[in-house]
Amino acid sequence: MTTEVKVPALGESITEGTLGQWLKKPGDAVKVDEAIASLETDKVAIEVNAPVAGVIGALTVNEGDTVEVGAVIATIEEGGAAAASAPAPKAEEKAPAAAAQQAPAEPSKTSDALSPSAKRAAGETGVDPSTVAGTGKDGRVTRVDIEGAAASKPAAPAPAAAPASSGGRKEERVKMTRLRQTVAKRLKEAQNTAAMLTTFNDVDMSAVIEARAKYKDLFEKKHGVRLGFMGFFVKAAVQALRDIPAVNGSIEGDEIVYHDYVDVSVAVSAPNGLVVPVIRDAQDLSVAGIEKTIGDFGKRAKDGTLKMEEMKGGTFTISNGGVFGSLMSTPIINPPQSAVLGLHRIEDRPVVVDGQVVVRPMMYLALSYDHRLIDGREAVTFLVALKNAIEDPTRLLIDL
Known part of the structure; x- marks a missing residue:
């Protein structure tokens, strides 16, 4: 059975928000009330929770899209398992796969779990998010964590000779939240x-x-x-x-x-x-x-x-x-x-x-x-x- 995930009520006089980031991807198993996405509103960021347990199906909006209250943003296949969306493993792979499924999941620190602001901070500072201890919800790495790691990182030794300048000037355009x-x-x-x-x-x-x-x-x-x-x-x-x-x-x-x-x-x-x-x-x-x-x-x-x-x-x-x-x-x-x-x-x-x-x-x-x-x-x-x-x-x- 397929269940639609809709944008929840966002508060008095607020009719829309921005999809800040996806916390789950198609094929991921989710529990009831587990956070699957974050929304940015005029006042604060809130999380969208799974209404049922199952497997994430289609994601119908992209990060950065504006969504209205009640809009469908994803689907969940009820009663499924994460393995249902992936090819069946070979016989020799079943034991390791089973062991992996039994191991407790840990919060991901890769770039795919990072918010847009944390991604920008990682790119600007050169900090590897996987080396940073996350202080956000469920152990996620935040922009503040990235910047703190960058501030504590020892300065690199000065090069013997300054490299030749490419002469180019760069600009980056980032949409306002x-x-x-x-x-x-x-x-x-x-x-x-x-x-x-x-x-x-x-x-x-x-x-x-x-x-x-x-x-x-x-x-x-x-x-x-x-x-x-x-x-x-x-x-x-x-x-x-x-x-x-x-x-x-x-x-x-x-x-x-x-x-x-x-x-x-x-x-x-x-x-x-x-x-x-x-x-x-x-x-x-x-x-x-x-x-x-x-x-x-x-x-x-x-x-x-x-x-x-x-x-x-x-x-x-x-x-x-x-x-x-x-x-x-x-x-x-x-x-x-x-x-x-x-x-x-x-x-x-x-x-x-x-x-x-x-x-x-x-x-x-x-x-x-x-x-x-x-x-x-x-x-x-x-x-x-x-x-x-x-x-x-x-x-x-x-x-x-």
Whole structure:
């Protein structure tokens, strides 16, 4: 019996996606609910699972094709076995074949199991994927794995004489992923619609660094998660947003919407770029709860298992470019939100404290906001409140 594999529902208002990669090929045996393909949507990559057990038949679309919800992308022959699609082995080959079938299957690390971005990374870096330990779902090798292996590879010795240049110049054209197209469209829409302005401040990280160093071991032992800086910043932002509600608001038509809750969008790295899941009701979470949520988002973003509903909504965004070494930036707001906080790298700088020049670990803060809703006074007041809370974390405990 032949069963059709169709594109599943992709979420509210999403009607199509892009076939990112095939995880199975014709003739492969599959189990019920086993992933056979990955789809890229406007927000995140999801997997298409086998509705029945059997053998993969025809693949009706190619990688990179756009497919609509409900479209047939493959067929499965129910009740078959992988050997059914291959010629019968000779007598002397049966024993090895049987042994091979009994051996547990291991995740493939060849180029045929790689995503398009991982393939490009392998080609650009010269890293052999079969030598790399995969950290993706089911042990698959991701682009991040390839790039990490390339970074750790010892540099090749310089040649005695530089080879003669061929004189040619090369270009490579790579189709934008659906996620990248959507990001580009939304960012440009934000620039065209909002009256964006960015206000800066800096913050002395000494107190937070000291608290983290003092309690990180006890914190991890009790809560099972590392104590980072984001927990402090989310808590401080929640407190500042409560005092300056316009920064947590949005414009809908000719109305301003104020929220009595804080849903914080946090940018985390995924194999295909940054994704922005949402910490719901951050005002009700402890620092430990925030860190656990962010840690879970980061892990599942790397595995490609974030759900669509986890990417929707959000009343305020925090983007930490400091993890990549950024000194200062002007982040772009994520509509319909009206503000985004940019964090940057921490570096020792000379500052004046009580008339004395001292060296302190400083970070630049950037708040980009929609000037249609948020006045400069409110933006500055928000940043000052955030700065005060970070420089004196006791304020977070006694609600100042």
